[in-house]
Each structure stands twice: as structure tokens, then as C-alpha cells.
Amino acid sequence: xxxxxxxxxxxxxxxxxxxxxxxxxxxxxxxxxxxxxxxxxxxxxxxxxxxxxxxxxxxxxxxxxxxxxxxxxxxxxxxxxxxxxxxx
Numbered sequence: 001x002x003x004x005x006x007x008x009x010x011x012x013x014x015x016x017x018x019x020x021x022x023x024x025x026x027x028x029x030x031x032x033x034x035x036x037x038x039x040x041x042x043x044x045x046x047x048x049x050x051x052x053x054x055x056x057x058x059x060x061x062x063x064x065x066x067x068x069x070x071x072x073x074x075x076x077x078x079x080x081x082x083x084x085x086x087x088x
Contacts, residue, residue, distance in 0.1 A: 012038075012045055023052055 015038045021027045022035045039046045 012042065015039070015042075015045055016048060019049060019052060023049070023056065 015035055018027060018031060018035055022032060027035070039049050
């Protein structure tokens, strides 16, 4: 990575600072276009983006734990009991 690379220009540090927002799909259209252009012209930054994307996918695939059976029911029952005490 260099400070300024590729024909699309853009400072690598600035692009990488926006990478999370870009990968989350939460950036404005003009920023998205700028990041895409830079990634297309800067292999080191594209490698970083690919790594970050892959890491997110791996974490998402491993973090699918469900709440233990009955937990939601116990919470709802507890909230109802607390509400009844306040009303009573």
C-alpha cells in the first residue's frame, strides 16, 4: 500500500479508514463509488478488503448461537411479574 496509488487516486489510509462503513453497506453513494474505484486500482487495498470481507463471513458463520430453550419465556414471565408488582 502506498499513500496515493492507482489512476483512481485516493489515499490508501483514507480509503482503509472507510472500509468498515463500505463493507457494511452504510456509506453514501459517492463514497462507495470512490472506494470501489480505489479498490479496483490498488491490489494491496483490495487484498485488505477481501480479507476483511472473508473475516466477517467467517465470524458470521460461527456466531449463530441461539438463546437457551425457555430463556425468552423466563424473561417474559419475569417482566410480567415485575409489572404486576408495580401495578398491584
